[in-house]
Amino acid sequence: MTPTRRWFTFILAFMGPLLVLLIWEALSRAAVINPIFFPPPSSLEGTTRELIRSGQLWDDTRISMVRILTGFVVAAVPGVALGLLMGLWWPLRALLNPIAAALFAVPKIAILPLVILVFGLDEDSKIAMVAISVFFLVVINTTAAVMAVDRAYFDVARNAGAPWHKQLTTVALPGALPAIFSGLRLALGFSLLVIVGTEFLSAGEGIGYLIWNSYQILAIEKMYVGLIVTALLGWLLSLVMDALERIAMPWRVEQSTRLHVPVPESVYNWYMATRPFSFTASIVPVLVGTLLAAYEGEFDFLMLLLVIIATVLVHAGSNLVNDYYDHVKGADAPHQLGRGGMIQRGLISPRAILIFGFALFAIATAIGFYIVYLVGWPVLLFALPSLAAAYLYTGGPKPLGYVALGEVTVFIFMGPVIVAGSYYVQTGAVSWTAVLLSLPIGLLVTAILQANNIRDIEDDAAANKRTLATFIGHRWAVREYVVLLLGSYAVLGALTIGGLIPLGALLVFLTLPKAIELVRVVRTRTSAPALNLLLRKTAGLHLQFGGLLAAVLLVAAVFAA
Secondary structure (H helix, E strand, C coil): CCHHHHHHHHHHHHHHHHHEEEEEEHHHHHHHHHHHHEEEEHHHHHHHHHHHHCHHHHHHHHHHHHHHHHHHHHHHHHHHHHHHHHHHCCCHHHHHHHHHHHHHHCCCHHHHHHHHHCCCHHHHHHHHHHHHHHHHHHHHHHHEEEECCCHHHHHHHHCCCHHHHHHHHHHHHHHHHHHHHHHHHHHHHHHEEEEEHHHHHCCCCHHHHHHHHHEEEEHHHHHHHHHHHHHHHHHHHHHHHHHHHHHHHHHHCCCCCCCCCCCCCCHHHHHHCHHHHHHHHHHHHHHHHHHHHCCEEEEEEEEHHHHHHHHHHHHHHHHHHHHHHHHHCCCCCCHHHCCCCCCCCCCCHHCCCCCCHHHHHHHHHHHHHHHHHHHCCCHHHHHHHHHHHHHHHHCCCCCHHEEEHHHHHHHHHHHHHHHHHHHHHHHCCCCCHHHHHHHHHHHHHHHHHHHHHHHCCHHHHHHCCCHHHHHHHHHHHHHHHHHHHHHHHHHHHHHHCCCCCCCHHHHHHHHHHHHHHHHHHHCCCCHHHHHHHHHHHHHHHHHHHHHHHHHHHHHHHHHCC
């Protein structure tokens, strides 16, 4: 597709909805359609402002989103796991497939009375409706996705001596992942449909309640605002799944841009310059800190959203500033480049990269001050040092990453500071539990950096970039990586056995075989491709470790409420 056509497609994608609104406006004002039941879109502005000013629109939207996301996660995680096992093991598939197919066919609204009888009229029943509706959809789709993987790949794995769990992680999951995400995308949209229908009948708040109550009192404009917000939520959830799909399957980024709005190549280059695949390193600690607060009875979705946006913007700005200064100092060798490297490829100028990084810092700062306004000045004790560290990592007269302080900086600010800071934003306090729980997260993030620095020892030394790996040498750098990786499990195990976090956190140890495999790789492989793979797999382990921990805290919070 030529640049001109790409931009034209980009413009048309926005003109389509605008054209529909204009036609609707004209027909309503000309009374071709009844303006009482189809009021012109321009008349909805005042109603929308009123709903926003009163806080009703935000409250109803927030409540529905919490119900959707909680129910979706509670169902999707075990649903994918069960679907993978069913697809891989025929006796389990033969046993459960008829049950899943039969229960999935039952109209979900028909089970609402039963759900209310079991879970009551409070939040548990709404979340249960979403979870039950989504679970069987995810199971059936995931099973079908695994079954669609070419059986020759499984034969090769078996002939190579791979046990069933290796076939699961190296063949079934990667091969089925595109279809699994298609099912998850459908399930997330279905969650929105279910919660709106449920709120019609058994809720006193939520976006579905807003629509139904407006209909009952003939507040037609409010009803349309609710419908429009529902459509926007559906679009937003789809974009979220697009982003998660890019993170989970970075190899598909070049093949397809799944955003519903076609993105011009220049915009795409700017987006990739921020290295979005690394954002999980920031999002995971925010989720862990927030969900620990939720487990203890404190949760505000707006605060979670603001903290995630601000943290990701700082992370993206740091990536851009780091690229600029590493380029200026000659620390970026061509063979090291991943999907970033826009300066080295000549796609974006160094000065533009630096300005873009500072712009993201500025936006994050503005959001941070708004959080301070809502929560209090102590938030600055977390935010300002984090912003300074993001710049000083490679910027300033004595860059931290160039004087063997990079690992310490990453550990502190992407472990304790983010986890404890996210917890503070929710609760207004700092607890030792939050600080201690941040340690395994910080250790794993530092392991990602250590894998990077082990790979780059020779190039960093040539560029006078004094990382801890260049300072202590390859042998001790490998030992440090092993301690960081396995130490995260030791700390988490101690916290769980000590009763500071739910016993279910031991599920995180399901990822331990992958950690042991990474230890074997770092101790035996020295080639650049192998160490590049080590870096990516360490980042994947951090996501799996933190994701499982966050999911356990979420489930514990739901059932403790």
